[in-house]
Amino acid sequence: MSAFPSHVNALAARQQLLNRRWFLRDCGVGLGTIALADMARATDAPKPRTHHEPKAKRVIYLFMGGAPSHLELFDNKPQLAKFDGTLPPPDLLRNYRAAFINPNSKLLGPKFKFKKFGKNGTELGELLPHLGEVVDDIAIVKSMNTDAFNHAPAQIMALTGHQQFGRPSAGAWVTYGLGSESKDLPGFVVFSSGSKGPSGGNSCWGSGFLPSSHAGTLFRSAGDPVLFLGNPIGVDSAMQKESLDAINALNKKRLDVVGDPEIAARISAYEMAGRMQSSAPELMDLSKETKETLAMYGAEPGKPSFANNCLLARRLIERGVRFVQLFHEAWDHHGGLTNGLKSECGKTDKASAALVKDLKQRGLLKDTLVVWGGEFGRTPMVQGGNDGRDHHPNCYSVWMAGGGVKPGLVLGKSDDLGFNVVEDHVHVHDLNATILHLLGLNHEKLTYRLQGRDFRLTDVHGEVVEKLIA
Secondary structure, three states: OOOOOHHHHHHHHOOOOOHHHHHHHHHOHHHHHHHHHOOHHHHHHHHOOOOOOOOEEEEEEEEEOOOOOOHHHHHOOOHHOOOOOOOOOOOHOOOOOOOOOOOOOOOOOOOOOOOOOEOOOOOEOOHHHHHOOOOEEEEEEEEOOOOOHHHHHHHHHHOOOOOOOOOOOOHHHHHHHOOOOOOOOOEHHHHHOEEEOOOOOOHOOOOOOOOOOOOOOOOOOOOOOOOHHHHHHHHHHHHHHHHHHHHHHHHHHHHHHHHHHHHHOOOHHHHHHHHHHHHHHHHHHHHHHOOOHHHHOOOOOOOHHHHHHHHHHHHHOOOOEEEEEEEEEEOOOOOOHHHHHHHHHHHHHHHHHHHHHHHOOOOOOOHEEEEEEOOOEEEEEEOOOOOOEEEEEOEEEEEEEEEOOOOOEEEEEEEEOOEEEEEOOOEEEHHHHHHHHOOOOOOOOOOOOEOEEEEEOOOOOOOOHHHEOO
């Protein structure tokens, strides 16, 4: 007979069973998953594992939250101007769902003129003169579409592949697959500018069911990048080291007992915070940039702005950060479209173009993928008197540069009113599949097994857009 009471034996047996279940569940795909759990210790070392030869090593994603109007910026529609103030064709509106307006609202012609730029005479709205200077270095996709027509679900879908929160974001998937080349900074960094944060909240950069070390770290663009990074008064470096050593020793003991990857992530977070105390202030010091560089971006040290964030993004990828996401939530122009677009293009056009120029000058554009776009487009029909547009998922535009993207390309076509895609449909799943492909990752193979199913960024959809690839 056992020397222990029956309930103790039962508890031990249950613990053994749970440990076995944990091993089979979390390590069921073999030693590769164990290696990924090791990678979850944030960014201790670069451990890229690509499925094919990558064209890009890193991503800077300029996410224009609120949805900029493709009809004023990228997709010139003379017919929309011609039929301004008239009702749209009834056939066009069959089964169409609008967010707020009656779909049978009058058509609204473009508020701004278009100009031709670059070697190929690519048309851009007159509010984008700086982007026009680099138009031969970018690819414009005018045939994007999505499934959601309200901001939060559309943003979450664009960045996680699903309209409901709880899935890992694109940046989390990328660091899960590739790790980071930086030991002193997070592998995935996020900045936010504009009138407010993204409607999708931190789900837009969350880790979902992946280890939490893959979530984006939200930085501020002035002052300390992360609040409370410095030591409080009375705590010197020696005292801090003793405290961290004690905490990490306790965490490691617990990790050895239960094997929970989240404990490994916690240990890594403490260690990363310690290293960031010296690396982050140097990163944030834009005064070390030349006057010419600051002027090119329109950046001002110490004054938070989208321009500062773009320059910081370049500094981050130079230091090995894998994925940088800049949110600028300010494009929701249900009314005040004319002044709103003038204002936001004034804040973003120069810096976005400067980022492409700067990366190219430094030899970084060839393996850095830059993506610019929002969660959907705007309706050809009017809202808000005569100066606004509603949400529109059927058709919108994004642009990409570097990282293996074909420069100077204009892909896709919408109908005469900019309402539906008629050529080279690109769904958000296709865009995400292409981003992963350029990084050397097969979107169908980059998976995480949870509750008996293999999950991925593109859900069960998505095709690589081969025409975008150089």
